[in-house]
Amino acid sequence: MSDPIVVVGAGFGGLSAAIRLRARGWPVVVVEAGSQAGGRARVFESEGHVFDAGPTVITAPYLLHELFQLLDRNLRDYCELVPVDPFYRVRFDDGTSFDYVGEEDRLLSQIADMSPGDVDGYRKMAAHSERIFDIGYKQLAHVPFDTVMDMLRVAPDMIRLQNYKSVYGLVSDYLKDERLRQVFTFQPLLIGGNPFATSSIYLLIHWLERKWGVWFAKGGTGSLIKAMVNVLAEVDVPVRLNSPVEEIVVDNGKATGVRLQGGEFIRAAHVISNADPSATYKHLVAPEHRKKHTDRRVGNVRQSMGLFVGYFGCEGDYDDTVMHHEIVLGPRYKGLLTDIFDNRVLADDFSLYLHQPTRTDKSLAPDGKSTFYVLSPVPNEKSGIDWEAQGDEYFDRILSHLETRMMPGLKDRITTKFHMTPRYFRDELRTPDGAGFGPEPTLLQSAWFRYHNRSEDVDGLYFVGAGTHPGAGVPGVITSAKVLDTIVPAPDVAVPVPQPAMEWVAK
Numbered sequence: 001m002s003d004p005i006v007v008v009g010a011g012f013g014g015l016s017a018a019i020r021l022r023a024r025g026w027p028v029v030v031v032e033a034g035s036q037a038g039g040r041a042r043v044f045e046s047e048g049h050v051f052d053a054g055p056t057v058i059t060a061p062y063l064l065h066e067l068f069q070l071l072d073r074n075l076r077d078y079c080e081l082v083p084v085d086p087f088y089r090v091r092f093d094d095g096t097s098f099d100y101v102g103e104e105d106r107l108l109s110q111i112a113d114m115s116p117g118d119v120d121g122y123r124k125m126a127a128h129s130e131r132i133f134d135i136g137y138k139q140l141a142h143v144p145f146d147t148v149m150d151m152l153r154v155a156p157d158m159i160r161l162q163n164y165k166s167v168y169g170l171v172s173d174y175l176k177d178e179r180l181r182q183v184f185t186f187q188p189l190l191i192g193g194n195p196f197a198t199s200s201i202y203l204l205i206h207w208l209e210r211k212w213g214v215w216f217a218k219g220g221t222g223s224l225i226k227a228m229v230n231v232l233a234e235v236d237v238p239v240r241l242n243s244p245v246e247e248i249v250v251d252n253g254k255a256t257g258v259r260l261q262g263g264e265f266i267r268a269a270h271v272i273s274n275a276d277p278s279a280t281y282k283h284l285v286a287p288e289h290r291k292k293h294t295d296r297r298v299g300n301v302r303q304s305m306g307l308f309v310g311y312f313g314c315e316g317d318y319d320d321t322v323m324h325h326e327i328v329l330g331p332r333y334k335g336l337l338t339d340i341f342d343n344r345v346l347a348d349d350f351s352l353y354l355h356q357p358t359r360t361d362k363s364l365a366p367d368g369k370s371t372f373y374v375l376s377p378v379p380n381e382k383s384g385i386d387w388e389a390q391g392d393e394y395f396d397r398i399l400s401h402l403e404t405r406m407m408p409g410l411k412d413r414i415t416t417k418f419h420m421t422p423r424y425f426r427d428e429l430r431t432p433d434g435a436g437f438g439p440e441p442t443l444l445q446s447a448w449f450r451y452h453n454r455s456e457d458v459d460g461l462y463f464v465g466a467g468t469h470p471g472a473g474v475p476g477v478i479t480s481a482k483v484l485d486t487i488v489p490a491p492d493v494a495v496p497v498p499q500p501a502m503e504w505v506a507k
């Protein structure tokens with residue numbers, strides 16, 4: 001049997017890569033620094049409440065089904081996905097709101113109520129979003145962008161689709177009402193991009209959400225991670241926790257294995273890094289093996305914004321008034337984003353994403369209680385904000401804001417709370433500048449300009465996850481593993497994949 005492929009990191013990207021490579025007959029070992037699998041999608045528990053730490057909005061669920069099918073399994077036997085409606089309720093500072101949904105007639109009737117002159121503009125914008133999706137998602141997301149030719153080939157389409165404009169710039173060509181512009185441009189924030197700077201390629205997210213909907217995993221996103229780890233165990237892929245990689249060992253320009261903290265060496269046919277690519281090059285590959293990705297070059301990568309995430313559980317619920325997913329916009333849009341991305345100051349106002357999973361799944365809280373998290377995009381660690389000193393006060397301000405705007409009596413009803421700041425992303429998840437989503441998805445950090453899935457410096461070293469093509473978000477990182485099908489060679493001798501137990505086959 002050949003040496004295994006070693007996957008460094010058990011985030012959605014690493015677990016997807018392990019599944020795909022195992023399905024091709026490779027023996028695979030996953031090594032994860034943390035005490036849990038999932039990375040950003042790990043789970044916190046407090047006083048009977050179950051909190052997904054990160055991703056909560058599951059889109060393009062077929063990507064998950066596909067992974068299980070590759071191993072002749074059915075995701076439904078491991079985890080249940082349920083649709084969420086509305087996808088989001090978007091609340092504006094003036095007290096009005098918009099239910100962001102998938103059906104065109106429901107969208108159009110709300111647009112007609114809010115700004116009748118924008119109905120036709122929305123239709124045209126949606127059609128533009130579909131055209132971008134047809135190229136940017138269907139044709140390009142799962143293929144490698146290794147060479148400059150790959151980029152040149154798509155350049156004419158990108159120009160024709162006006163991808164040199166920002167998401168906000170393109171949407172504003174179609175919609176006049178500022179509130180509607182916000183409804184259809186906040187999505188890049190969920191993959192680390194400023195809508196005013198992110199290429200309009202990412203307008204494809206709108207079409208992706210309309211096409212496949214927004215889903216929630218019963219038991220929380222953590223149950224999807226559990227399902228992936230369980231299916232890997234069935235096909236003999238260990239996910240070794242508490243196993244930080246200290247070095248990717250390179251011999252004659254080729255990755256030959258990984259050295260774990262404590263000294264253990266695991267020999268590898270190839271190494272797949274799901275860790276952030278900047279951190280991988282800088283901390284795991286010795287400088288003498290890096291011609292292109294020098295410390296200087298890696299340091300010049302512009303990282304996405306940081307995230308403040310406050311988790312809380314409370315008595316009773318707000319099911320009647322608070323949806324499963326809420327976007328709570330503040331008084332400023334562009335100004336606030338400039339403060340976060342460019343000025344790197346902690347503003348007095350905020351725009352929030354509020355998650356109430358117990359509206360869909362009561363099992364995530366003790367009886368009579370409910371579970372929430374609230375996310376505020378903030379400057380990354382380059383800002384120098386002293387979160388130790390400011391974190392508690394910032395969380396308190398957010399809770400007061402929610403109480404005043406939409407959750408009366410909230411602060412008295414809270415029974416448990418804690419928060420994460422960009423420092424957690426830097427120290428626990430080993431992400432440069434404590435960025436929430438890896439490198440910012442600007443045009444000059446997307447596709448060929450993003451970290452390539454195949455290392456140019458080290459043979460046999462590959463990347464999956466948010467920092468590489470196609471980028472952050474659960475669909476993006478699962479798709480990055482799909483790119484490996486094209487660039488990682490097949491094993492000399494395939495190791496057969498154990499078939500599912502008979503009771504599954506019978507279902």
Ligand SMILES: Cc1cc2nc3c(=O)[nH]c(=O)nc-3n(C[C@H](O)[C@H](O)[C@H](O)COP(=O)(O)OP(=O)(O)OC[C@H]3O[C@@H](n4cnc5c(N)ncnc54)[C@H](O)[C@@H]3O)c2cc1C
Pocket residue numbers: 008009010011012013014031032033034037038039040041053054055056057058059190191243244245246274275276284307309375428429430436437464465466467471472473474475477
């Ligand atoms: C708060 C938050 C909310 C989000 N919401 C959504 C959402 O609703 N929908 C959506 O689609 N996306 C969402 N995202 C984005 C999405 O979660 C991420 O893009 C995705 O989960 C990243 O997966 P990944 O595999 O690239 O990396 P990660 O999840 O970061 O996993 C990388 C893993 O590598 C491990 N690692 C790093 N270095 C080493 C080392 N040296 N040795 C061993 N292991 C190592 C880390 O411990 C980690 O487990 C959200 C992100 C955050 C933070």
